[in-house]
Amino acid sequence: PLPQARGALHLADVTFRYGDGPVILPDLDLAIPAGQTVALVGTTGAGKSTVAKLVTRFYDATQGRVLLDGVDVRDLSTTDLRRAVVMVTQEAYLFSGSVRENIALGRPGAPQEDIEAAARAVGAHDFIMAMPDGYDTEVNKRGGRVSAGQRQLLSFARAFLADPAVLVLDEATSSLDLPGERLVQRGLQTLLADRTAIIIAHRLSTVDIADRVLVMEHGRVIEDGAPADL
Numbered sequence: 001p002l003p004q005a006r007g008a009l010h011l012a013d014v015t016f017r018y019g020d021g022p023v024i025l026p027d028l029d030l031a032i033p034a035g036q037t038v039a040l041v042g043t044t045g046a047g048k049s050t051v052a053k054l055v056t057r058f059y060d061a062t063q064g065r066v067l068l069d070g071v072d073v074r075d076l077s078t079t080d081l082r083r084a085v086v087m088v089t090q091e092a093y094l095f096s097g098s099v100r101e102n103i104a105l106g107r108p109g110a111p112q113e114d115i116e117a118a119a120r121a122v123g124a125h126d127f128i129m130a131m132p133d134g135y136d137t138e139v140n141k142r143g144g145r146v147s148a149g150q151r152q153l154l155s156f157a158r159a160f161l162a163d164p165a166v167l168v169l170d171e172a173t174s175s176l177d178l179p180g181e182r183l184v185q186r187g188l189q190t191l192l193a194d195r196t197a198i199i200i201a202h203r204l205s206t207v208d209i210a211d212r213v214l215v216m217e218h219g220r221v222i223e224d225g226a227p228a229d230l
């Protein structure tokens with residue numbers, strides 16, 4: 001059913017432990033309607049990344065189910081799940097290759113015009129064109145000549161090209177300068193439009209653009225509301 005996933009998520013009574021370790025998420029029930037942007041915040045070790053790993057099926061729930069549009073993610077093919085849910089992490093944004101190849105990873109075989117449209121959408125086109133070889137400029141794993149903010153925009157362009165129903169973003173903790181921060185924020189807003197998003201948020205500005213903020217502590221949601229109410 002999923003190539004046109006809508007992106008409604010439900011962690012239905014999920015209990016999770018890594019192997020036979022302690023319970024990390026005790027009976028978490030969390031429903032996220034399609035299209036909602038949720039910011040996950042909370043202290044270190046609260047379980048935020050663990051939630052992300054369950055939604056992306058990096059791990060499966062120990063008990064309970066993770067549902068995407070009502071379908072248990074374990075019943076989806078890898079292809080359907082990868083198309084529906086895309087994770088943008090703070091590391092490993094780039095591999096050694098051209099800017100073009102790095103963006104195209106979002107949808108292998110995408111034509112140049114789509115790659116460029118994705119870059120334009122998230123606000124990456126201008127700095128790419130200012131690079132020595134434009135889209136053919138080689139970057140390396142660490143980014144090379146690319147700044148932290150630009151790196152993040154390239155990963156946004158990749159995700160935009162992939163166009164998943166659900167976006168999971170573990171926001172970079174590295175600080176950006178103010179123009180960089182604004183650029184990333186604008187790109188992020190474009191990327192979030194018309195899809196469900198779970199953002200592990202480290203920036204106040206990101207919490208502000210979320211529809212809903214979940215504060216986690218010891219694997220539980222201790223606050224759940226609009227940014228303005230927190």
Ligand code: ATP
Pocket residue numbers: 018021024042043044045046047048049050051
């Ligand atoms: P941070 O803000 O530091 O990223 P977090 O909220 O993302 O924290 P998680 O990474 O989800 O927290 O970790 C929740 C708990 O699970 C922690 O106690 C952590 O030690 C444990 N944990 C995380 N990954 C593993 C793993 N691969 N194996 C065993 N325990 C793990």
Ligand code: MG
Pocket residue numbers: 048049050200
């Ligand atoms: Mg984490």
